[in-house]
Amino acid sequence: MPDEKMILEVAGREVSVSNPHKIFFPRTxxxxxxxxxxxxxxxxxxxxxxxxxPMVLKRFVHGAEGEAFFQxxxxxxxxxxxxxxMLSFPSGRTADEVVAREAADLVWAANLGCxxxxxxxxxxxxxxxxxxxxxxxxxxxxxxxxxxxxxxxVAREALQSVGLVGWPKTSGSRGFHIYSRIEPRWSFTDVRxxxxxxxxxxxxxxxxxxxxxxxxxxxxxxxxDYNQNAKxxxxxxxxxxxxxxxxxxxxxLGWAEVPGCDPGEFTIDTVPARFAELGxxxxxxxxxxxxxxxxxxxxxxxxxxxxxxxxxxPHFVKQDSEPPRVQPSKRRRAEPAQAASVPPPAxxxxxxxxxxxxxxxxxxxxxxxxxxxxxxxGLDRWKARHPEVCPHLAPQDVLVDSMRGxxxxxxxIRVNLQHVPDAExxxxxxxxxxxxxxxxxxx
Numbered sequence: 001m002p003d004e005k006m007i008l009e010v011a012g013r014e015v016s017v018s019n020p021h022k023i024f025f026p027r028t029x030x031x032x033x034x035x036x037x038x039x040x041x042x043x044x045x046x047x048x049x050x051x052x053x054p055m056v057l058k059r060f061v062h063g064a065e066g067e068a069f070f071q072x073x074x075x076x077x078x079x080x081x082x083x084x085x086m087l088s089f090p091s092g093r094t095a096d097e098v099v100a101r102e103a104a105d106l107v108w109a110a111n112l113g114c115x116x117x118x119x120x121x122x123x124x125x126x127x128x129x130x131x132x133x134x135x136x137x138x139x140x141x142x143x144x145x146x147x148x149x150x151x152x153x154v155a156r157e158a159l160q161s162v163g164l165v166g167w168p169k170t171s172g173s174r175g176f177h178i179y180s181r182i183e184p185r186w187s188f189t190d191v192r193x194x195x196x197x198x199x200x201x202x203x204x205x206x207x208x209x210x211x212x213x214x215x216x217x218x219x220x221x222x223x224x225d226y227n228q229n230a231k232x233x234x235x236x237x238x239x240x241x242x243x244x245x246x247x248x249x250x251x252x253l254g255w256a257e258v259p260g261c262d263p264g265e266f267t268i269d270t271v272p273a274r275f276a277e278l279g280x281x282x283x284x285x286x287x288x289x290x291x292x293x294x295x296x297x298x299x300x301x302x303x304x305x306x307x308x309x310x311x312x313x314p315h316f317v318k319q320d321s322e323p324p325r326v327q328p329s330k331r332r333r334a335e336p337a338q339a340a341s342v343p344p345p346a347x348x349x350x351x352x353x354x355x356x357x358x359x360x361x362x363x364x365x366x367x368x369x370x371x372x373x374x375x376x377x378g379l380d381r382w383k384a385r386h387p388e389v390c391p392h393l394a395p396q397d398v399l400v401d402s403m404r405g406x407x408x409x410x411x412x413i414r415v416n417l418q419h420v421p422d423a424e425x426x427x428x429x430x431x432x433x434x435x436x437x438x439x440x441x442x443x
Contacts, residue, residue: 006033010040013081013104017111024063024115027245030268035241036110041272042239043103045252045280046117049237050106053119054085054097054127056234061113064243067370074098075112082108085124089232099124116172116240116250121191121229122184129184130191131289133164134235135198136225137176137210142395143221145263147209151222152176152258154206158198162294167285170263172242172250175222177235179282181289186296188231194295196310197302199224214311216399217361217416226310238282239275241268252282347430353414362417362425363399367433368410375400375411378432382415392420403437410437 008015020033039046057071072095074084083099100106100117109117121132135155139148152168155178159166164180171177182191199212202224209221228235236242240250251266251274266274343363345352353365367378379398383390397416402409417425 008036008107010104010107011102013079013102015079015104015107015111017107022063024060025245025247025268026063026065028247028268030247032110032113034268035115036107038241038268038272039106039110039239040103042275043106045275045282046106046237046239047100047103048280048282048285049239050100050117050119052099052101052123052125054087054099054122054124055109055117055119057098057109057112057114058116058118059113060115060243064115064245064247065373068243072097079108081105083124085127087120087127115243116236118234118240119237120232120234126184128188129186130188130229131182131184133180133182133191133195133198133292134228135159135166135178135180135195136171136228136235137178138223138225139174140216140219140221140223140396141398141400148176148222149258149261151202151206151210151224152178154210155198155202155224156255158201158205161201162198162298164290164295165285165288166255167252167282168255168258169238169250169252169282170248170261170266172236172240172244172248172263172266177250179238179285181285182292183289186292188229190292190296192226192229193299193309194292195226195229197295197299199226199310200302200307201298212310216396216401219396227312230312239271252280254281257281344428346428346434348434349431352428362420363414364417364426364428365412365414365431367413367431368435368437369413369433370410370435370437372400372402372411374433374435375413379413381432386426388424389417389420389426392417392424394419410435 004019004021006017006020008017017033017036020031022032024030024032024035058068059071060066060068074082074096082105083101084096085099086094086096088094100109121130121134123131137148137151137155156166159180166178166180169177203210203212210224211219211221212224212226213219227233236250238250238252242248242250246264247268248263249266249268249271251271253261342358343352343354346365353363366382367375369375369378393415397419399414399416401412403412
């Protein structure tokens with residue numbers, strides 16, 4: 001039986017939609033056509049977040065609970081009206097990426113299974129100079145929502161102190177986003193350098209609640225992820241539906257709404273009515289572009305005081321000013337009593353929780369899984385078998401890492417037993433979930 005298709009006319013464009021009634025959100029029953037109708041209802045706001053920007057296609061062809069894959073290159077058979085632009089990446093590779101400019105483009109992307117939209121912080125007209133500074137507040141496990149909002153308000157104050165306007169939005173997931181329009185005069189390296197300075201300033205203003213530390217074992221509270229401003233990083237844009245069970249939306253807010261807001265209230269069902277009634281709280285952001293000079297001056301003061309650059313993402317070439325790119329617990333100790341060792345691998349595996357690197361921390365590996373849900377299920381099984389260990393674990397002792405596969409991500413879970421008495425520490429066992437992303441058929 002041939003796939004069902006329909007043709008939508010969107011502002012003079014004819015857009016083909018295949019399998020319009022395919023379920024994209026099993027727990028709410030929302031379909032592909034529901035997703036498309038949502039994006040048409042908020043098109044003005046959604047385009048404000050993506051228009052004119054190259055965009056990675058993150059495709060959930062099996063719906064929100066299925067495996068996603070990233071597609072940087074525009075499909076070869078895309079409609080003639082779809083614009084593309086060639087981007088170069090730190091790896092040296094290039095790709096012709098999609099550039100959305102009108103509502104029909106949003107419908108076309110949603111038909112491909114793009115639940116959320118992931119644009120770069122540059123315009124197609126100037127790929128070397130970002131016009132957005134992005135503040136990504138990423139809580140460690142155990143941090144409650146009110147603390148995230150408290151840090152968001154501190155971030156607003158920090159931005160105001162350097163003459164920048166912050167535009168807040170829920171991430172639609174666990175964290176919170178604040179964007180600031182900037183004049184497109186600085187390179188990606190300079191924008192990231194400014195983001196590092198801002199993250200450290202937020203940490204200085206709220207040392208108990210926020211951190212700028214890159215390594216997970218050093219973090220506490222809410223991590224201000226400055227590396228989202230490095231080249232080739234994308235963030236789900238304003239009005240993006242997120243692949244969450246309740247079809248939440250990354251929703252722009254006014255600052256008066258931030259304290260006490262509930263991200264669960266903003267969904268594919270509620271945001272269109274909110275948009276129709278209130279309009280877009282971010283409507284004025286394009287007229288509020290500011291200068292990075294004050295933040296770059298702050299970065300220079302930090303550097304003059306001996307504060308080194310912060311670690312870069314692992315796929316970037318090591319920078320001259322960057323500190324050693326190795327986790328603190330893996331660095332060799334001078335004292336013999338603190339000598340690091342290589343944690344043993346799980347039975348049947350060739351590498352352990354730190355690869356071949358030494359570590360002074362008692363790390364074990366629990367799961368390597370295709371999805372986070374599978375990995376967390378494995379962690380639950382491990383905890384059930386070791387109930388005596390659980391009371392000793394702090395939230396930061398459970399390390400959940402999103403790892404890069406061939407075209408998508410997989411999830412690794414490790415447990416740091418540093419707070420568990422020696423006599424109660426379980427040995428490294430066979431993995432609860434054993435997924436190999438590099439095997440034939442893997443991602």
